[in-house]
Each structure stands twice: as C-alpha cells, then as structure tokens.
Amino acid sequence: MSVVVIGLSIGMLLFLLAVGLTLIFGMLGVINFAHGALYMLGAYLAYQTVQWTGSFWIALLAAPLIVAILSAAMEMVAIRRVYMRDHFYQVLLTFGLILVIDELVRSVWGLQAKLLSAPPGLGSSVELFGSDVSAYRLFLIGFGTLVSLVFFLVLERSKVGMIVRGCNHDSEMAACLGINVARVRTWIFAIGSGMAALGGVAAGPIYPVDTNMGFAVIIDCFMVVVIGGMGNIRGSLAGALLIGMIRAVGQRYVPELIGVLTYLFFIAVLLATPQGLFSRRMRQA
C-alpha cells in the first residue's frame, strides 16, 4: 500500500509542475524550456520568504505570485514576439531565459543548497497500512488533487475557461468578439509559470533546493506533457500519476531500473498513441 501512497505523492508533485508547462504549450503553443528554471526560482523565493517570515504557508502563496508577476513581464517583453514564429525561436528564447534565471539565482543565493523544511505538523510520519509514511507526502496528494480540481473546473466549466479556450482555438474570432487576446495570453503565461514556482515550493521539503533542481525535473515534465497529450490538463494528471506509480514500483522492487522503466513506458505510449493518451481528436469540417 505504501507503494501506492508514494507513487501518488511523486505523481502529484510532477503534476503540479507539469500542469503549467502543458497549459502554456496547449493554450499558447510555446515550448517553455525555462519552466524548470522557474520551478527552481520558486523554490529559492520560498526559501527566502521562510527566512523572512518563518512561514511555509506564506511562501506557498508568495513565491508563485512573485514568479507569476515576473513571468507576466517576461511575456510582454519577450515571449509574445515569438508566438507566430517557428518553435526553434521559442526554444532559443526560453533557453536564454534559463541562463538569465540561473545566473540571477547564483548571484543572489550562491551555489550551496538551501534548507526548506516541511511546515510544522507535516515534518513527521504517520503509520498507514503498517508503513511509516511522511505526513508531508500525504499533504502533497491532497494539495495536488485540490489544484487539479480547480484547474478542471476553471478551464472546463467556467466562462474564464471558455474565453481561454476560445483564444486558443481561434484568436482572431475571439478578438472580434471583444476579447483582449494579448491580455489573456499574458495571464496564461503568468499562471503557467506561477504553477512551476508552486511545484518548486511544494518540492522544497523533499528535494534539495539547489541550482540544478530545474534540470533534474524538466525531462520528467516533458514526458508527462507528451504522455498526457499536448495541452491536455486531464492527460497531464493521468501522465503524472502513471509516471509516479512506475517510479514507486520501480523503487520498491528494482531501483536500478527506475529510469529504464519510465522511458520504456514513454516509448510505448509514443508508439501506440503518438498524440498522447488523452489527445483530443479534431473534428474535420
């Protein structure tokens, strides 16, 4: 049973991180290579917030908000110039942003890893089905579920979601209907990046907060996005949970093959359904 709990916690953490990437790609068509760097920046900002306020919960709100504001500025200054260009330009631009963010973090916080602890009450373990499970991992499962529900309701069941989907589907028509498409895109990029930072804060009590943390997760994130179907939030959730479970089962029985199992699953999905497990079929007129 502990395998399921750990698998869910790994999956939910991956989902928190990948949902922003899939949102940005699905709605804006931008491959944001800087997503991992924004995740790292979120973790460092959380560390700094905890140093100043002593509260993990304030950090959980403040770090994503700061990253979202910075990302909105980034979108207005740079990202929006490459929407209509080839993906190659997007990759170049976002790769450049990685270098800028990395250097910024190194200059401000140095190279040594930083301490971000679980909040009081979540730093210990609880006995579940005969196993000691970290209380923070259980929190991650609940928090990830809540975030996925909010995303689903907003994007699929609200007027805001309808506007976002409208801008994505036919931006010219949306503009004709009086929607400020540029502003919607800025919001989407800011929220997607803020989610990366939220993932960074959530990961901080489990993984080291250091300058390499963004590189370590970005490949897993892209796998989640591809497995789930580019731009599909529900697909991202399913992809993240599947990868989380594979990693947990691998860790229990064959830890040395965790990577092999994950990549085999990824390749199998690509071969069976190249558009991802949850890709939407486009209706042809």
Add this chain to the structure above:
Amino acid sequence: MKTIRIAGAAFAALIFASPVAAQDAYHIAAVISLTGPLGFSGISFKKATDLAIEMHNGGKVMGKPIQIVWEDDESKPQVTAQKGAKLAAGSPDLMLGSATTPSTLALMKITEQRKIPHLITLGGGDPITGAAKTAYAWRTTIRLDMENRTGAAYVRQMKFKKIYGVSFDYQVTRQRWDAFKQLVTSTTETKIAGESFSPVDNMDFSLIIENAMRSGADGFWIDLPGTVGTAFLKQAAQVNLKGKMKLFGPVVVDDEAAAAIGDGALGVSTGTRWHWSLDNPESKKFVEAFKKKYNELPDQYAGEAYDGMAWWLANIEKTGTFDKEKLLQAFATSVWDKSIKGKKTMRACDHQATQVGYWGEIVPGTPGGPKYVLKITATYPPEDIFPPCTQ
C-alpha cells in the same frame, strides 16, 4: 584615422606580448567541474588552488610567475576529454583535474600521451592509482578504498548486527559497495541485511528507506554523495529513520549539506577528507587565509586542492628544476610534512599519497559559527587504511 592606428597598434601589442610574457611563466592547465552537479566541489577547488599559488612566494615558483588556465568540464567526462586535449596542446608544465573518476581517467590518457605531469587533488576512484595508473598522474588526495576502511572501522566500533546499503547504480560506487561488504563481513560479525542501487538522477528514496526499515538493519551505509545524499537525508528525516538505525556513509554529509538538511543531519556519521576545525598549524594557516580572501570557511575539497598544489610547488623549489621528468622522479619519494592533514607520503609504487583518514559526526554548531558542524570523532593512521601496494 590616427586613433584607429593607435588602437590597432595597442591590440597587436597585446596579442604578441602575451606569448612572450607567457614563455617566462610556469604554466598550469586545470580542467574541473565549475558548473553542473559537481560545480560546488569545482568552485572550492579553484578558490583553494588559486590561494595556494598566491601563498607560494606571492604567485612565483623559483622566480617564475605561475600562470593558470581554467576550463569547466560541466561535470561531464566527454567535455573533460575535449577541454583537456585543447589545454594539453599548449604543452603546460602541469595539468590539474578533474572531479569524478571517469573525468580524471579521461584526462590521464591525455596527459600520458603528451607526457605532462598530472596532479590529482580531487578524483578519488581506486583505478586512478590502481589498474589505470599512468607514469604521469599522481594523486595527493584520498582513494575510495581508504574511505571504505574508515567506514569498516566505524562498523567494528559500533558493533552493528546488520547493515543495509544504498549507493548509486554506477560502476565506481557499486564496486565500492562490493568492496565494503567484503571488508565488513570478513573483519566483523556484522551481516548484510540488504542493498539498493539508485540511478544517479533519482531523487526519491521513500521506498528504498522503507525497504531498509523492514530489513531489520541497525545501521544504514549511504553512499550517495552531493545533493542526492542531501535529498536522501531530508526524506529519511521525515520518517525518523535515524531513530530506527544509525545512518553513516563514506561522504554522505558535510557542513554545507547539513545546513540544507536541517536537524535531520544531526547524528549522521560520515568520513571526510579534511575539516576546517582540525587543530594543526598548517591547517589553521590555510583556514585563516581562505576566510580572509573569500569570507567563508573552506570545505574538504578546498582543503585537498590547496594541499596538493602547495605540495607540488614545494617539490619544484626543493628539486630546483622545471624539468618535468626530474620533478616526477622527485615527487615519487616526496614526503609532505607541511600538509594540512599533518603528513602525506607519496608512494612510488602506485602514485598514491598515504595519509590519515578522518571520521566524524554532525553536531549542533556554536553561536557565531555554522548551525551544524562536522565534529571529527576518529582519526585513523595511514598504516590502518592503506594496504601495501601489492594488494
């Protein structure tokens, strides 16, 4: 037009003046990881090496200024090979580097081909001064086998009933675990309760930790250096693993890592190459100079880099020549009695410096200093941790 001519002349003077000046210098080329996962050790290495040069007659050896060129191998062996070959083409007087065993072995092939003295002050893999040793590479820092022996001495002292082991799924660390198991089971009553090998990019250890808890072990050997070890200990703290078994390892934690782990690091035992708290005049001199120059305490990698560089420069002064072959011949039987670890003795048989081994435990720091500090709890003499060359 006149301004352009003057600028052109100045540029030409710069271009052509450099090689002339360079001919009168002692050239050192260094390939080390300044970025990537091992960047933390490479930065320390660079700072300490620069300091050792500065502290040696104000940056001169036998009257010649010392010039050092740095290249970053990005923690990748293939980059070490590329950049090492580029630097070797300039025929430096000495090569330094690199951080990991594969990177160091790649560099050793180049220095052997180009007949360049190669000083290894960071890479610890056994093949470097074992099966893969070359005539030009000499190691002043520890070898991994030595860390196994200090770890085995700790197992004897603690009288563990059973130990569990985790290490990277990586040739060098797997070999180290196999050697450690053999050493422990042949010299103590301790049994092996189980083992796990984790891919180098894996950062989640919850179920490996649970496997260890179910194994009935009372000791857990953790061979996960760097940030991976930090991730392991953070996750171990969340299920109070150290309340159930003693956590220890060859290089599992130091002061900096403990600061990123928090209270979960307290009580964790580890081997260390050197520590700034050592009470000997040479160590204190280095620590003071490092603090003065960089406003921080040096780590174990800085200590080893400084010690090796200072030893080599002293070897040049003592030998009185820049002839590479003669310098290597002299270094083969050199004794470094100004080491920050007390004394190091070079062995001609395997090109490995014998030295003391340290073992310590993370304890709370004192006011005004780091919050968590590695306290040296045992020092092992070279004869206890270095088998004769024939073994």
